[in-house]
Amino acid sequence: MKLSGKCKQEFIKWMCENYPEIRWHEYETMPETSLNALIIDFFDSAGIFIIIQKLVYEPLFDCHINGLKNQITSGSFDTRDEATIEAILKANEIFNENNKEN
Numbered sequence: 001m002k003l004s005g006k007c008k009q010e011f012i013k014w015m016c017e018n019y020p021e022i023r024w025h026e027y028e029t030m031p032e033t034s035l036n037a038l039i040i041d042f043f044d045s046a047g048i049f050i051i052i053q054k055l056v057y058e059p060l061f062d063c064h065i066n067g068l069k070n071q072i073t074s075g076s077f078d079t080r081d082e083a084t085i086e087a088i089l090k091a092n093e094i095f096n097e098n099n100k101e102n
Contacts, residue, residue, distance in 0.1 A: 004092060005096045006096050006099045007099070010046075010099070012027070015042070036085075049065070050064075050065055051064045060076040061083040062075070062076050063076075063087040065087055
């Protein structure tokens with residue numbers, strides 16, 4: 001799993017509350033595309049929005065992360081999967097930064 005720290009804990013809690021048909025440990029054996037869809041849904045619920053789009057005139061995918069104090073991060077990647085993974089890693093970092101224990 002690409003998530004860590006508080007973000008991972010909150011994702012598992014959110015998944016159990018919103019998808020009771022999925023046992024908490026089943027995320028470990030899910031196909032990556034299914035897990036990524038759940039993670040992106042979780043980030044939507046937390047106000048962190050991941051947008052992956054194909055660039056029109058280039059063979060690249062662009063990713064943007066918007067939300068939480070208007071932080072915006074973007075980058076261009078060769079594949080949609082690569083863009084999604086990098087966006088999830090960055091969103092995990094943003095979530096953990098904004099949910100630090102005091």
